[in-house]
Amino acid sequence: MMKKKKKIVLAKPGLDGHDRGIQIVASALKEGGMDVIYLGLRQTPEMIVNAAIQKKANVIAVSVLTGSHMTVFRKMMKLLKEKGIKEMLVTGGGIIPEADQKKLSKLGVGRLFGPGTPLEEIVSYIKNWKGSVS
Amino acid sequence: MTSSRRNRTYYTPNDFPERGYAHHLGDPGTFPFTRGIHPTMYRQKPWTIREFAGFGTAEETNKRFHLLLAEGQMGLSVAFDMPTLMGVDSDSPRAEGEVGRCGVAIDTLQDMEDLFKKISLDRISTSMTINGPAIVMLAFYIACAQKQGASLRRLKGTLQNDILKEYIAQREWIFPPRPSLKLVVDVIEHCTHHLPLWNTISISGYHIREAGSTAAQELAFTLADGFTYVEESLKRGLAVDHFAPRLSFFFNAHLNFLEEIAKFRAARRIWAKKMRNEYKAKKKRSWLLRFHTQTAGCTLTRQQPENNIVRTAYEALSAVLGGTQSLHTNSMDEQLALPTEKAVRIALRTQQILLHEIGITEIVDPLAGSYAIECLTDRLEHRAEEYFRRIQEKGGVVPALEQGFFQKEIAHAARCYQREIEQKKRIIVGVNAYLQKEESEIPLLTIGAGIERKQVARLKRVRKMRSPQKVRQALEHLGEAAKTEENLMESLVEAAHAYATLGEIVEKLKRVFGEYHQKPIF
Numbered sequence: 189m190m191k192k193k194k195k196i197v198l199a200k201p202g203l204d205g206h207d208r209g210i211q212i213v214a215s216a217l218k219e220g221g222m223d224v225i226y227l228g229l230r231q232t233p234e235m236i237v238n239a240a241i242q243k244k245a246n247v248i249a250v251s252v253l254t255g256s257h258m259t260v261f262r263k264m265m266k267l268l269k270e271k272g273i274k275e276m277l278v279t280g281g282g283i284i285p286e287a288d289q290k291k292l293s294k295l296g297v298g299r300l301f302g303p304g305t306p307l308e309e310i311v312s313y314i315k316n317w318k319g320s321v322s
Numbered sequence: 323m324t325s326s327r328r329n330r331t332y333y334t335p336n337d338f339p340e341r342g343y344a345h346h347l348g349d350p351g352t353f354p355f356t357r358g359i360h361p362t363m364y365r366q367k368p369w370t371i372r373e374f375a376g377f378g379t380a381e382e383t384n385k386r387f388h389l390l391l392a393e394g395q396m397g398l399s400v401a402f403d404m405p406t407l408m409g410v411d412s413d414s415p416r417a418e419g420e421v422g423r424c425g426v427a428i429d430t431l432q433d434m435e436d437l438f439k440k441i442s443l444d445r446i447s448t449s450m451t452i453n454g455p456a457i458v459m460l461a462f463y464i465a466c467a468q469k470q471g472a473s474l475r476r477l478k479g480t481l482q483n484d485i486l487k488e489y490i491a492q493r494e495w496i497f498p499p500r501p502s503l504k505l506v507v508d509v510i511e512h513c514t515h516h517l518p519l520w521n522t523i524s525i526s527g528y529h530i531r532e533a534g535s536t537a538a539q540e541l542a543f544t545l546a547d548g549f550t551y552v553e554e555s556l557k558r559g560l561a562v563d564h565f566a567p568r569l570s571f572f573f574n575a576h577l578n579f580l581e582e583i584a585k586f587r588a589a590r591r592i593w594a595k596k597m598r599n600e601y602k603a604k605k606k607r608s609w610l611l612r613f614h615t616q617t618a619g620c621t622l623t624r625q626q627p628e629n630n631i632v633r634t635a636y637e638a639l640s641a642v643l644g645g646t647q648s649l650h651t652n653s654m655d656e657q658l659a660l661p662t663e664k665a666v667r668i669a670l671r672t673q674q675i676l677l678h679e680i681g682i683t684e685i686v687d688p689l690a691g692s693y694a695i696e697c698l699t700d701r702l703e704h705r706a707e708e709y710f711r712r713i714q715e716k717g718g719v720v721p722a723l724e725q726g727f728f729q730k731e732i733a734h735a736a737r738c739y740q741r742e743i744e745q746k747k748r749i750i751v752g753v754n755a756y757l758q759k760e761e762s763e764i765p766l767l768t769i770g771a772g773i774e775r776k777q778v779a780r781l782k783r784v785r786k787m788r789s790p791q792k793v794r795q796a797l798e799h800l801g802e803a804a805k806t807e808e809n810l811m812e813s814l815v816e817a818a819h820a821y822a823t824l825g826e827i828v829e830k831l832k833r834v835f836g837e838y839h840q841k842p843i844f
Contacts, residue, residue, distance in 0.1 A: 202404065202419065203494075204494075206493070206533075207493060208533050212737060215844050218844075224844075226842050227842075229842070254420055255424055256418075256420045256423055258419070259420075283657065283659065285768075302657070302658075304625055304750070307740065307744055
């Protein structure tokens with residue numbers, strides 16, 4: 189059976205507009221053969237989770253540089269749980285200290301990528317993630 | 323090199339046409355100011371060491387300010403948190419998780435009063451990095467000065483107030499471009515009459531560069547924004563020599579050392595020529611491009627963070643050789659978190675070493691006459707002029723940004739830069755070469771989770787103690803004034819004194835001006 193294209197919803201949660209990173213990651217994922225939906229700036233966790241469900245995405249990836257990552261990821265995980273979604277990879281990147289990454293990992297958040305990560309690493313992580321798509 | 327064309331191996335006199343020293347360069351302090359805005363530069367007056375700071379509540383940032391002043395810093399520079407930058411109150415659901423995170427939270431005049439507790443506003447100079455609601459923050463600052471009993475005519479400082487680069491690069495706007503521009507000119511007009519020592523705007527290339535532009539794009543887009551503000555102020559009926567001396571600039575100091583020095587020199591020459599020849603400014607001060615510089619945050623690496631001290635030092639040196647008026651040096655840990663006190667101190671010491679130890683302040687513009695530097699300066703000037711023509715063809719800066727012109731140019735440059743790193747055509751030590759298995763760990767600043775609660779409680783107290791009637795009245799005045807062509811500064815200062823919140827004021831203005839959305843580019 190042909191593998192279906194992985195569908196990924198990208199977003200910038202919160203009020204920050206620094207989107208150089210997420211734009212570049214979005215391009216790389218698209219070039220990597222994924223179906224990329226970039227929601228843009230100022231998205232709330234509700235908007236992101238709803239969009240991901242509505243678009244039948246496999247992956248949510250957000251970029252947070254402002255230190256609000258704990259609030260944002262916790263909220264998204266809670267919303268997904270409430271809606272009974274288990275097969276969604278929630279990942280992202282930004283300025284996220286390692287201690288916080290560990291805490292988020294315990295909540296079921298996937299890998300979080302810091303500045304200087306090779307694009308290839310992000311693309312192959314998402315590509316190779318074994319989700320619901322087969 | 324962050325520009326697309328590669329430099330030659332070496333340069334000779336044949337690389338640039340003979341155009342006459344006086345006409346093309348001039349002595350430092352003389353037109354066209356390629357060599358600097360003062361004849362004596364740092365010999366007489368060192369650049370202002372100005373570290374950007376802010377986090378948590380106003381009380382905490384006030385403590386950091388006192389520390390920086392005690393360590394020998396000469397001016398203050400306020401970093402606001404995201405909700406403040408976007409005109410959102412700390413107790414709004416939209417602010418959740420962001421209060422006091424990457425700057426200080428300022429909701430009302432009360433916060434401004436606490437931020438500058440035991441700091442006399444007529445004795446220091448303050449830079450405020452805020453754009454969307456810049457005019458509101460200036461109103462808070464003016465109200466704060468009035469409460470301290472300081473003379474407004476002696477207030478010194480800079481309001482970033484550069485909304486165009488927000489649409490172009492940093493994306494922290496609130497209202498659509500045209501009403502936003504009106505507010506910028508309101509600030510310029512008000513300060514021209516009442517705050518004569520205040521820099522009304524800091525026309526910024528910094529964020530354009532951080533978003534991924536080349537040096538040439540940073541130069542061209544920033545100056546094009548500058549010309550737009552000049553033209554809008556002229557349309558308001560202001561005389562060029564009244565407002566131009568208080569326009570200031572803010573550039574990035576990136577890694578390509580020689581190109582950066584050339585960029586600063588080219589910026590001064592382009593501005594001076596245009597102000598004199600096209601806008602007919604008569605006063606020397608109107609021709610001067612005075613600028614602040616910050617080392618490039620985007621060049622810092624998470625890997626082997628101590629290396630960032632070295633990068634920052636080179637970048638800072640290019641700014642000094644380029645003739646900057648003030649400088650912020652980044653801290654080594656800013657790819658990991660907000661900087662610790664120790665990291666900030668090293669950044670500050672980096673500037674003090676430049677200033678006192680390496681003899682660089684002795685000779686003004688020491689690289690002038692270098693074939694390479696002069697050729698690079700000319701080349702950047704030409705590339706900027708090419709961009710000015712393209713922007714003109716699009717109908718000017720506002721139509722060009724509405725068409726996404728700048729945004730696409732910058733996104734393309736950012737992708738090229740990233741590709742070069744991925745393909746190792748550009749080596750970044752510790753990132754794609756000279757990797758270390760064990761990353762060194764440095765202590766990081768953690769912002770307590772209690773900050774948000776503390777700030778929300780502070781705001782609640784203010785909401786309780788103020789007179790609801792005064793707030794309502796002030797907001798009504800503001801709403802009415804916003805529907806007219808009237809300068810809004812006076813109404814905003816009134817609202818500040820009534821302890822109206824930033825969010826209340828911004829919501830009132832949104833009802834008149836509307837909001838703005840940009841289609842994402844990737």
